[in-house]
Amino acid sequence: MPKVTFIEHNGTAHTVEAANGESLMRAAVDNNVPGIDGDCGGECACATCHVYVEADWWEKVGGRTETEETMLSFAAATKDNSRLCCQIMMSDALDGIVVHTPDGQH
Amino acid sequence: MTSVVVVGAGHAAIQLAASLRQGRFDGPITLIADEAGLPYQRPPLSKAFLAGHMDEPALALRPANFYAAQNVTVVENDPASAIDRAGHAVVTASGARIGYGHLVLATGAANRALPVPGADLPGVVGLRSLAEARGMKAILGDLKRVVVIGAGFIGLEFAAVAAERGIAVTLIEAAPRPLMRGVSAVMSDYLAAAHRGWGTRLLTGTGVSAIIGTTRAEGVELSTGEIVPADLVLVAIGVVPNTGLAAAAGLEVGNGIVVDSLLATADPAISAMGDCAAFPMEGQGRIRLESVQNASDQARCLADRLLGKPAAYAKLPWFWSDQGALKLQIAGLSGGHDRTILRGDPASGAFSVFCYQGERLLAVESLNRAPDHMAARRFLAGAAAVTPEQAADPMFDLRTAN
Secondary structure, three states, X not given: OOEEEXXXXXXXXXXXXXXXXXXXXXXXXXXXXXXXXXXXXXXXXXXXOEEEEOHHHHOOXXXXXXXXXXXXXXOOOOOOOEEEHHHOEOOHHHXXXXXXXXXXXX | OOOEXXXXXXXXXXXXXXXXXXXXXXXXXXXXXXXXXXXXXXXXXXXXXXXXXXXXXXXXXXXXXXXXXXXXXXXXXXXXXXXXXXXXXXXXXXXXXXXXXXXXXOOOEEEOOOOOOOOOOOOEEOOOOHHHHHHHHHHHOOOOEEEEEOOOHHHHHHHHHHHHOOOEXXXXXXXXXXXXXXXXXHHHHHHHHHHHHOOOEEEOOOOEEEEEOOOOOOEEEEOOOOEEEOOEEEEOOOEEEOXXXXXXXXXXXXXXXXXXXXXXXXXXXXXXXXXXXXXXXXXXXXXXXXXXXXXXXXXXXXXXXXXXXXXXXXXXXEEEEEXXXXXXXXXXXXXXXXXXXXXXXXXHOOEEEEEEXXXXXXXXXXXXXXXHHHHXXXXXXXXXXXXXXXXXXXXXXXXXXX
């Protein structure tokens, strides 16, 4: 199964498996990765699964959706490489992707 | 603290277990569940699950391997029957005795029973548990006419799903308007019109005097004397908190299990959270909330205390409801508002209602306007402020408020 690495604000890395088609948010919550809340359950309605995508992967994850863009504009500490990871679906092309979690989701 | 036992296995219980493990708590965690099977999400039961957009595996709060990986024990299908406070143990229906270092009551709530003749007939159902939702889903295709009693969130959500399937829906509400306690008159009126537009016969200010039928429900007799025929009657008149276990153990209960701002009961070894907990909130007195947000945030708050970082619970309440294509999001509690400011045009199908008490913003109800909801959560959490004039101005960008 493809893998994704979440790196916490404090530097702790968590590498977990995610099935193809599964969102990175789901993989984080299912594996109890700290720093990803996913309060709305993947509806792109809460902006509590904010991550920063590492430069090497930015092109591969594709663009933000329109709703996601709007939600991110209300999130704290956004950067050019911010995404809501409920909107990033795992695929073989993303095997090994690395994302960083912000200091907090609220 | 040596071990944590939670009575309940809903949103709050699972979040507490997850947060404790994230915080490096390494003692035993045991969740005592009334039901069999993996702990599941309730909100989709009356929405996506019933409508067929979400299957049963997707309802699980966490996959099966989560519990082994996180070393969390779920005692399934064995309701807690008593608390031995002196002996620090919970006794279950099967007779098992489970010792605790700290006990957390996350017992949730139960459907409020309809106090009229015939309410116990087959064909009179509730919609709260997965078992109830499964039963409903299995027969939905055969239903021609349903009566829904109660135009709260569950009643409205179910009515939307049923009407969309071509079922003739009669929705009966005792109050003058739907969601009387939950939303402003503006939003309530909009929702009432929307449901009527979908073909639902919505009767407000109307009581129910009996369920008619001999071997199963065949109709509902209204306070007006009219009898509305029905293949099925859904009772959705709210819930009552599950306080019996706490009360029998001598803990204070009222509208919920009474806790302080740290979510602690008078017994230092017992806390309560989620739908069952009556907690103090600034400006509101002691309240009880039924929502995923409240369950999740209280669980995080309590986990922090059990991990040695106590803080008063003070999170902003927020809610959502999907009815057909309408996505309603509410931030804050609107009770006591004395004026409403409309942002956006209801005729466009996307608008928000800003509920003010004087100059103070109490709540914002957004319909198909998620950005307003996100902005409202910032305002209501005190991170920024918006005046009634700004809220009413369509050219004002809420993101620029400070």
